[in-house]
Amino acid sequence: MSAPVLEARGLVKYYPIGGGPLRRVAGQVKAVDGVDLTLGPGETLGIVGESGCGKSTLAKVLAALERPTAGEVTVCGRPVGRLRGRALRRARRDVQLVFQDPYTSLDPRMTIEAIVREPFEIHRDLAPRGDRRARVRELLETVGLNPDHCGRYPHQFSGGQRQRVGIARALALRPRVLVCDEPVSALDVSVQAQIVNLLERLRDELDLAYVFISHDLSVVQHLADRIAVMYLGKVVEIGGEDDVYRNAGHPYTQALLSAMPVPDPGLRGRREEIVLTGEPPSPIDPPRGCSFHPRCWKADERCRAEPPALTAWRGAGHAVACHRPEVWSPAGGTEGEVSATR
Amino acid sequence: MASSTPVSASTDLRPVVRTGLTRSPAFVISATVVLIICALAVAPQAFAGWFGHGDPRACDLADSALPPREGHPFGFDVQGCDLYANVIYGARSSVAIALLTTLGTVVVAVVVGCLAGYFRGWTDMLMSRLVDVFLGFPALVGMIVILQTLSTHNEFTVSAVLILFGWPALARVMRGSVLAVVNSEYIAAARGIGAGPVRILLRHVIPNSIGPVAVLAGLNVGGIIAYESALTFLGVGLQTPAISWGVQLNTAQQYFTTSIHLLVFPSIFLTVTVLGFVLLGDALRDAIDPRIR
Amino acid sequence: MSDLLESLPGHDPGAPMLSVEDLQVEFATAHGTVRAVNGVSYAVGAGETLAVLGESGSGKSVTARAVMGIVRAPRGRVTAGAIRLRGVDLLTLPEETRRRLRGTTVAMIFQDALSALNPVLPVGYQIAEMFRYHRGASRREARRRAVEVLDRVRIPSAARRAGDYPHQFSGGMRQRVGIALAIALDPKVIIADEPTTALDVTVQAQIMRLLGEIQREHGTALVLITHDMGVVADIADRVAVMYAGRVVEEAGAHDIYARPAHPYTRALLGAIPRPHLRGKRLAVIPGAPPDMSRPDEGCRFRPRCELAGPGCADAPPLYDVAPGRASACHEWTKVIEG
Numbered sequence: 004m005s006a007p008v009l010e011a012r013g014l015v016k017y018y019p020i021g022g023g024p025l026r027r028v029a030g031q032v033k034a035v036d037g038v039d040l041t042l043g044p045g046e047t048l049g050i051v052g053e054s055g056c057g058k059s060t061l062a063k064v065l066a067a068l069e070r071p072t073a074g075e076v077t078v079c080g081r082p083v084g085r086l087r088g089r090a091l092r093r094a095r096r097d098v099q100l101v102f103q104d105p106y107t108s109l110d111p112r113m114t115i116e117a118i119v120r121e122p123f124e125i126h127r128d129l130a131p132r133g134d135r136r137a138r139v140r141e142l143l144e145t146v147g148l149n150p151d152h153c154g155r156y157p158h159q160f161s162g163g164q165r166q167r168v169g170i171a172r173a174l175a176l177r178p179r180v181l182v183c184d185e186p187v188s189a190l191d192v193s194v195q196a197q198i199v200n201l202l203e204r205l206r207d208e209l210d211l212a213y214v215f216i217s218h219d220l221s222v223v224q225h226l227a228d229r230i231a232v233m234y235l236g237k238v239v240e241i242g243g244e245d246d247v248y249r250n251a252g253h254p255y256t257q258a259l260l261s262a263m264p265v266p267d268p269g270l271r272g273r274r275e276e277i278v279l280t281g282e283p284p285s286p287i288d289p290p291r292g293c294s295f296h297p298r299c300w301k302a303d304e305r306c307r308a309e310p311p312a313l314t315a316w317r318g319a320g321h322a323v324a325c326h327r328p329e330v331w332s333p334a335g336g337t338e339g340e341v342s343a344t345r
Numbered sequence: 346m347a348s349s350t351p352v353s354a355s356t357d358l359r360p361v362v363r364t365g366l367t368r369s370p371a372f373v374i375s376a377t378v379v380l381i382i383c384a385l386a387v388a389p390q391a392f393a394g395w396f397g398h399g400d401p402r403a404c405d406l407a408d409s410a411l412p413p414r415e416g417h418p419f420g421f422d423v424q425g426c427d428l429y430a431n432v433i434y435g436a437r438s439s440v441a442i443a444l445l446t447t448l449g450t451v452v453v454a455v456v457v458g459c460l461a462g463y464f465r466g467w468t469d470m471l472m473s474r475l476v477d478v479f480l481g482f483p484a485l486v487g488m489i490v491i492l493q494t495l496s497t498h499n500e501f502t503v504s505a506v507l508i509l510f511g512w513p514a515l516a517r518v519m520r521g522s523v524l525a526v527v528n529s530e531y532i533a534a535a536r537g538i539g540a541g542p543v544r545i546l547l548r549h550v551i552p553n554s555i556g557p558v559a560v561l562a563g564l565n566v567g568g569i570i571a572y573e574s575a576l577t578f579l580g581v582g583l584q585t586p587a588i589s590w591g592v593q594l595n596t597a598q599q600y601f602t603t604s605i606h607l608l609v610f611p612s613i614f615l616t617v618t619v620l621g622f623v624l625l626g627d628a629l630r631d632a633i634d635p636r637i638r
Numbered sequence: 639m640s641d642l643l644e645s646l647p648g649h650d651p652g653a654p655m656l657s658v659e660d661l662q663v664e665f666a667t668a669h670g671t672v673r674a675v676n677g678v679s680y681a682v683g684a685g686e687t688l689a690v691l692g693e694s695g696s697g698k699s700v701t702a703r704a705v706m707g708i709v710r711a712p713r714g715r716v717t718a719g720a721i722r723l724r725g726v727d728l729l730t731l732p733e734e735t736r737r738r739l740r741g742t743t744v745a746m747i748f749q750d751a752l753s754a755l756n757p758v759l760p761v762g763y764q765i766a767e768m769f770r771y772h773r774g775a776s777r778r779e780a781r782r783r784a785v786e787v788l789d790r791v792r793i794p795s796a797a798r799r800a801g802d803y804p805h806q807f808s809g810g811m812r813q814r815v816g817i818a819l820a821i822a823l824d825p826k827v828i829i830a831d832e833p834t835t836a837l838d839v840t841v842q843a844q845i846m847r848l849l850g851e852i853q854r855e856h857g858t859a860l861v862l863i864t865h866d867m868g869v870v871a872d873i874a875d876r877v878a879v880m881y882a883g884r885v886v887e888e889a890g891a892h893d894i895y896a897r898p899a900h901p902y903t904r905a906l907l908g909a910i911p912r913p914h915l916r917g918k919r920l921a922v923i924p925g926a927p928p929d930m931s932r933p934d935e936g937c938r939f940r941p942r943c944e945l946a947g948p949g950c951a952d953a954p955p956l957y958d959v960a961p962g963r964a965s966a967c968h969e970w971t972k973v974i975e976g
Contacts, residue, residue: 053838092539196909225911262843264868
């Protein structure tokens with residue numbers, strides 16, 4: 004594999020609680036707690052997990068919007084951790100973020116043109132002043148918007164169109180990597196498909212690599228080459244699409260897959276159901292040992308005492324953080340359907 | 346379902362101001378009053394001569410404190426000057442102080458509010474405590490003490506003192522509104538494309554957070570004029586030979602039992618002006634604030 | 639209080655538990671009148687689950703609010719149609735009677751349980767209030783019943799947690815409280831408005847299972863309002879698909895997934911990412927839903943429809959496609975065949 008465009012080593016991000024001048028820190032939110040990731044050029048890495056698992060924080064740290072508490076992010080071979088000010092801003096160009104909520108991620112007082120042009124005003128070397136307007140129109144066209152609408156304000160657009168504006172803004176800097184933080188979760192199904200297709204097209208045309216973060220397993224499955232499953236700030240399973248969706252080893256991955264609603268009433272009652280009890284514990288005070296053990300049906304003494312490391316399991320590139328991984332795949336038609344079309 | 350109405354529609358005031366305001370009678374009336382007062386301030390000579398005696402300094406002690414008569418609709422002041430011309434010329438210093446003070450308080454409040462709200466931490470703590478100190482201090486007493494130690498009392502010194510005690514309340518509002526904006530995703534997006542703090546503050550934070558402060562400042566204009574008059578009335582504001590409503594009222598207090606017109610005419614102008622600005626600020630707030638609409 | 643319903647005019651034990659007939663709801667906005675619901679009809683029987691499927695702005699939630707009688711005047715009002723519980727038209731009843739039916743006969747579960755609960759009162763107290771207000775229970779009795787209900791939605795150590803305030807519950811537990819509030823008085827009809835949209839997948843599974851169990855135990859009629867075709871497939875008996883304020887297709891859950899009879903339903907199904915579509919482009923519906931403030935006489939889906947022809951300028955009626963199946967498309971035969 005060619006040199007990775009984005010790499011994270013031992014990434015940790017804690018947020019102090021109640022801290023501040025003259026106030027004692029009451030605790031730490033362990034949002035991201037030791038994550039290693041590698042992203043090759045043109046690759047799509049899906050990250051799935053439930054709310055509070057740290058996937059959004061991970062997105063911000065990867066895009067250098069937040070400084071990690073420990074660990075290092077390397078972009079195209081350059082570690083960004085020690086950069087400050089102008090150099091940091093220069094380095095951020097290669098990794099751009101697409102936000103979840105198209106209603107809040109665009110400045111309501113700026114026209115679409117001003118929003119997409121802002122990157123050029125910050126990085127003046129990108130395009131000479133005279134070319135900027137043309138570049139903005141070109142970018143709007145690339146994401147499927149009518150460039151004649153560039154004088155409009157965000158509220159005059161629908162959710163899907165706003166998301167396209169956000170993507171155009173991110174593309175202006177010619178990034179190598181787009182970190183998409185739940186880019187379609189706020190959109191309706193039909194619009195969601197438009198954006199998913201757009202992201203796929205851009206990946207092919209511009210040779211982009213994606214970190215695609217979502218709680219929606221089916222969207223991630225559609226787009227991702229490799230998938231990382233996060234639970235309480237840690238990656239609990241990582242592997243190719245086939246490994247994770249059909250040969251899941253971690254009980255949490257298995258529960259997620261089983262809970263994923265499948266749009267086929269014929270499968271009702273035919274799928275193996277794993278309904279977890281309880282909800283993810285608080286990242287302020289994660290359980291000792293394996294952080295999943297309080298909800299796990301296989302947990303034993305060892306799981307309660309000793310946190311499992313993410314270790315290679317079965318094929319190449321498939322790793323699971325579980326003391327007793329077992330192969331499992333969602334029973335019923337999902338698999339049959341796939342083999343039928345292959 | 347709920348997402349079908351874009352959230353930002355309410356934060357963008359352009360269309361609201363265009364459609365809602367011009368239909369509101371409170372806005373039309375108050376805007377007219379404010380416009381007239383501003384015209385008086387800018388070009389008093391155009392209005393003062395309406396009754397044939399436009400020079401506020403053309404005085405004859407023989408006319409001292411005489412009641413209104415033909416050509417002198419408001420009568421004469423103690424010095425025997427035409428009171429109508431004096432009241433017209435008095436608008437200038439009142440409006441000048443009001444505008445200077447408003448501008449000054451807004452600038453200070455925006456700077457302090459932005460620094461505190463955007464940088465948080467120690468900056469925030471220091472600024473917020475400073476605001477608390479000023480808010481806890483009896484402002485009128487402070488103004489009197491400071492003005493008494495100053496040798497010159499003109500529009501600028503009076504404005505400066507009013508700014509000194511006027512900014513904290515606005516700064517607190519600004520800080521709150523900056524805090525709300527700073528956590529928006531479009532601020533994170535701006536950082537993501539490499540914008541520095543200055544650009545973020547000027548392009549994104551201030552335009553999106555200044556609304557409440559601007560409206561509050563508008564509401565305060567009337568109060569400032571009243572305050573200026575009060576200071577002058579107490580003898581620590583503008584002083585003769587300056588022409589201002591405050592000075593006129595200050596003089597009138599000694600004579601009002603015998604010459605009531607000295608008190609009545611400046612008071613009417615002062616009251617109408619203060620009301621005009623307050624109503625204008627009110628109408629603006631109603632038009633902008635989505636919760637009231 | 640079912641005896642209340644039985645005593646009302648028009649009561650007919652043979653009529654469907656809930657039926658909405660040709661309902662119209664309008665909202666006054668700055669941009670004119672918006673007819674958010676334009677002639678919606680559906681019916682649901684006891685023990686049955688009807689999923690009302692639609693995207694934002696389709697009118698699915700407004701319809702539900704109209705059934706509950708919580709469309710607020712003067713901005714929004716029901717302008718035509720009927721809402722019947724066992725034949726009793728709710729729209730003709732005095733407000734006081736409707737209020738007595740709310741909670742006792744028809745109850746609602748909201749998407750955001752936190753906003754449906756009063757933040758300054760303990761949840762147990764809020765549920766107990768229902769028993770005191772509607773059943774005239776004593777304070778002690780009401781509290782006992784409240785704990786019982788919290789236990790029924792499987793909130794661990796219910797007696798202790800009854801004294802907690804809404805913000806002390808996690809997302810899933812909060813939605814359980816929302817369900818407890820809805821089922822407290824054993825209503826005949828429960829309307830669940832996107833009950834799991836705000837929840838995580840694993841928690842969603844718990845909540846849907848709980849709803850299913852409650853419904854089976856009590857034979858409740860359940861109207862599930864959702865945009866999630868996966869959830870619908872898991873739980874619904876029948877599906878009504880809404881688009882731009884109208885029901886465009888109604889059918890049994892199996893039929894609608896296997897052989898949709900309306901182009902919109904078909905396009906929606908095609909837009910879902912599925913394992914065998916990996917690496918392929920998803921089918922998309924071009925364009926965006928229509929502007930509801932500018933009514934269009936014809937089929938509202940026409941501008942986005944691949945089958946649109948000149949005939950679509952006339953609004954299609956709901957054609958009977960098969961027993962229990964209907965589609966509002968002139969070309970339904972073409973759709974259903976391929």
